[in-house]
Amino acid sequence: MTAITYSSENGIARITINRAEARNAINNEVVQGLQEAWQRFAREDDRVAVLGAAGEQAFSAGADLKDMPRDVWLAMPNLSVPCDKPIICAINGFAVGAGSTMIMLADMAVAEEQAQFIYPEAKIGAFAGVMAGFPPRIQYKAGLEWLMTGDPMSAQRAYEIGLVNRVVPKGQAMTVAMEIATKIAGNAPLVVQAMKSIARNTLPKSPTEQYYPQRVMLDRISGSADMKEGVASFKEKRPARFTGA
Incomplete structure (x- = not known):
């Protein structure tokens, strides 16, 4: 299930x-x-x-x-x-x-x-x-x-x-x-979404609420193909070929 x-x-x-x-x-x-x-x-x-x-x-x-x-x-x-x-x-x-x-x-x-x-x-x-x-x-x-x-x-x-x-x-x-x-x-829908967006942007965010969205971005980087490519290119002493993935 x-x-x-x-x-x-x-x-x-x-x-x-x-x-x-x-x-x-x-x-x-x-x-x-x-x-x-x-x-x-x-x-x-x-x-x-x-x-x-x-x-x-x-x-x-x-x-x-x-x-x-x-x-x-x-x-x-x-x-x-x-x-x-x-x-x-x-x-x-x-x-x-x-x-x-x-x-x-x-x-x-x-x-x-x-x-x-x-x-x-x-x-x-x-x-x-x-x-x-x-x-x-x-x-x-x-x-x-x-x-x-x-x-x-x-x-x-x-x-x-x-x-x-x-x-x-x-x-x-x-x-x-x-x-x-x-x-x-x-x-x-555009009005409803604007209402939520503006309303939520007026709310003060706690440190955890500020941190976790950034962690999503950082986790994506740490697990990316670009990071693996960057490490591999450094070890192989060649220019990196980044793809944004």
Whole structure:
């Protein structure tokens, strides 16, 4: 079974974390699948993306402790793949750790009333740093309390502090998220994309948000054919023949 599914209809990309048996925990396959999904969404014609999860228990239980992802930041919306098209999360249950980070970095979010948001890093002594970029997106004092205590946060509280747009009855998150996406997909795409681009450019970026896009560029260079050619030409004492690949 594929960890990430991608379907497209009427200008809307529907992306699903498909590991219900593991409460949609993020492993290396999920990271790779989401990275590919964000790249596909950015380059293809869909106007809006809706990110959801299989099953009823969890949007995501966070990093999979049985298969720890190496570069979980690659799974994050709006981080490793620049994109001016809106991304909406539909939250059907628990959102833990990196699952909550995905919601924070998305453009909009719809949560079911039973959903809970948990960021346990302070309790376990681990912190990747991406969630530190929360202040432009969540109320500062409320966000710090949530992160530093590690206590679960209800969907209603997440709405009150700005983490989610709407709280809906159980089983309705995807339906409502798709309704929002349908309205947006019917609007002028150039205007919608300009709105997101300008709005996001007004947000201060945390050091991690500034670093990771640069890392994508640097990783591409370190794995490029040009780098191999440069090393080979130096060893062989000849001019390099770079191709930009």
